[in-house]
Amino acid sequence: MPIASLHSWPPHKHSFFVTQPSKFNPGSYSRSRNYVGRTRILRDNLSIKCGRMVGVCAFDDRKQLGEFGGVQDGGELYLGMDFGTSGARYAVIDERKRVRAEGKMEYPQLMNGNAVDWASSWRTTLFSLLEDVPASLRPFISSISIDGTSATTMIVDSKTGEPLHKPFLYNESCPDALPLVKSIAPANHTVCSGSSTLCKLVHWWNLNESNKESAILLHQADWLLWLLHGKLGVSDYNNALKVGYDPEVDSYPKWLASQPYAYMLPSVQAPGSSVGSIKEDVGVQFGFPKYCIVCTGTTDSIAAFLAANATQPGKAVTSLGSTLAVKLLSTSRVEDARYGVYSHRLDDKWLVGGASNTGGAVLRQLFTDEQLNELSEKINHMESSPLDYYPLPAVGERFPAADPNMEPRLHPRPECDADYLHGILESIARIEAKAYWLLKDLGATEVDEVFTAGGGAKNEKWIKIRERVLGLPVSRAIQTEAAFGAALLALKGAQPKSSLPLNT
Numbered sequence: 001m002p003i004a005s006l007h008s009w010p011p012h013k014h015s016f017f018v019t020q021p022s023k024f025n026p027g028s029y030s031r032s033r034n035y036v037g038r039t040r041i042l043r044d045n046l047s048i049k050c051g052r053m054v055g056v057c058a059f060d061d062r063k064q065l066g067e068f069g070g071v072q073d074g075g076e077l078y079l080g081m082d083f084g085t086s087g088a089r090y091a092v093i094d095e096r097k098r099v100r101a102e103g104k105m106e107y108p109q110l111m112n113g114n115a116v117d118w119a120s121s122w123r124t125t126l127f128s129l130l131e132d133v134p135a136s137l138r139p140f141i142s143s144i145s146i147d148g149t150s151a152t153t154m155i156v157d158s159k160t161g162e163p164l165h166k167p168f169l170y171n172e173s174c175p176d177a178l179p180l181v182k183s184i185a186p187a188n189h190t191v192c193s194g195s196s197t198l199c200k201l202v203h204w205w206n207l208n209e210s211n212k213e214s215a216i217l218l219h220q221a222d223w224l225l226w227l228l229h230g231k232l233g234v235s236d237y238n239n240a241l242k243v244g245y246d247p248e249v250d251s252y253p254k255w256l257a258s259q260p261y262a263y264m265l266p267s268v269q270a271p272g273s274s275v276g277s278i279k280e281d282v283g284v285q286f287g288f289p290k291y292c293i294v295c296t297g298t299t300d301s302i303a304a305f306l307a308a309n310a311t312q313p314g315k316a317v318t319s320l321g322s323t324l325a326v327k328l329l330s331t332s333r334v335e336d337a338r339y340g341v342y343s344h345r346l347d348d349k350w351l352v353g354g355a356s357n358t359g360g361a362v363l364r365q366l367f368t369d370e371q372l373n374e375l376s377e378k379i380n381h382m383e384s385s386p387l388d389y390y391p392l393p394a395v396g397e398r399f400p401a402a403d404p405n406m407e408p409r410l411h412p413r414p415e416c417d418a419d420y421l422h423g424i425l426e427s428i429a430r431i432e433a434k435a436y437w438l439l440k441d442l443g444a445t446e447v448d449e450v451f452t453a454g455g456g457a458k459n460e461k462w463i464k465i466r467e468r469v470l471g472l473p474v475s476r477a478i479q480t481e482a483a484f485g486a487a488l489l490a491l492k493g494a495q496p497k498s499s500l501p502l503n504t
């Protein structure tokens, strides 16, 4: 039903769409309190007495809206969503960066033949998580942003946005494209890695696909954000780094712009830039305000860095997720594809690092999370393990050695599982240490403190092992979830244009 026919006045800034979702109880007004994390949410089974529920309910000021429950102080809220390796999470924060709601879900294994249909899985996850955001908070959400796994590459139809090929995941490699990419890019450029976005694009381009002319390239986060803002072909300079975008000059270099597939490349904005208002159908479906904007995103490990709020050069964040992603805040830019080292831009500084395939994915192959907790308790973190492994979930390593043929090394396996886990955790810590010393040798600011994000951050024994191996202060970040970092991007995007750096 059009807005005007339901109410006399035209939609106001605080007009928002109320539909008849299952949680609403038309005609009555009841209040229940829910605790999410550390934050009490006044979740109201509110019915808003404005005629028939399906349609639009407009309030002519925030106070009136505030009386109907939701955020007690009626302030603006910001939604960040993290699409990581094994699942997705969201965080809703307020203007003071307090978490007001959070949730997560694993990716549904939607199959297409005998392969996972990742695009459908991500799309389903996106709208399931939006449905999970407390309905009483949605009318206050002013801005949304999403982070995704880096170099996860989608080739989609330039008109419909529908995938024309299965997504190329972050850790997939297309070595067949490497010779051509190396022939056009500068020596040791970030794209000179089989797992780079550009190698995936060139690999697809060389397939005998007929519909090249209607194809464009998007990254996972770009495509998910397109589902919300409806503007195809927009990315951010973090996600676009591995296709060859140069964030220092804010453009694609000539050696790339002159390629026959250059028309497929997305336009690029800074992370946390407003792309536009949320699509009306999505606003109606979920009850977001008409003024809710959708902002460009970033990659998952950069979102984790933003969440950790490491603001000085020399501070670093290690994301112990399925992979081990290292991000060191540096005043100097470093890149060398021989070691899988590259630099992301963060305002006027550089996030130097890379992502190793070691990490939680190996642990998950061997132990449940409960076993990890139980076995970790038995580890003496002050003792050095004599076991020397290179834990990988499969053949191939990206950083600190870029070797697609590197074999996992996880033997000999001792009788005692606690000793085995100790050896694995210590071996991963040695890889992390090698990574940080490599960055120093290549000219980055020397690391002086490491914060930890990701699922592994909960393991206190591992943090102590890493502190011993690194010889540096290592701690769990106050905020370990990348979704919190994505919410900070949404908060940034909603602010009036300012030169304030993101991580202040």
Ligand SMILES: Nc1ncnc2c1ncn2[C@@H]1O[C@H](COP(=O)(O)OP(=O)(O)O)[C@@H](O)[C@H]1O
Residues within 6 Å of the ligand: 084, 085, 086, 087, 320, 321, 322, 323, 359, 360, 361, 362, 363, 364, 369, 372, 373, 376, 453, 454, 455, 456, 457, 458, 459, 462
């Ligand atoms: N107690 C623990 N010690 C070490 N690693 C853990 C522990 N609990 C969970 N993990 C690891 O955390 C990883 C999940 O972290 P998460 O940040 O959610 O990953 P991602 O975002 O990459 O999907 C899993 O691979 C799991 O093995």
Ligand SMILES: O=C(CO)[C@H](O)[C@H](O)COP(=O)(O)O
Residues within 6 Å of the ligand: 084, 085, 148, 149, 150, 151, 170, 299, 300, 301, 302, 321, 322, 323, 324, 325, 353, 354, 355, 356
């Ligand atoms: O490992 C990964 C997925 O979790 C990604 O590669 C990770 O995002 C690192 O890439 P970037 O440094 O570009 O963020």
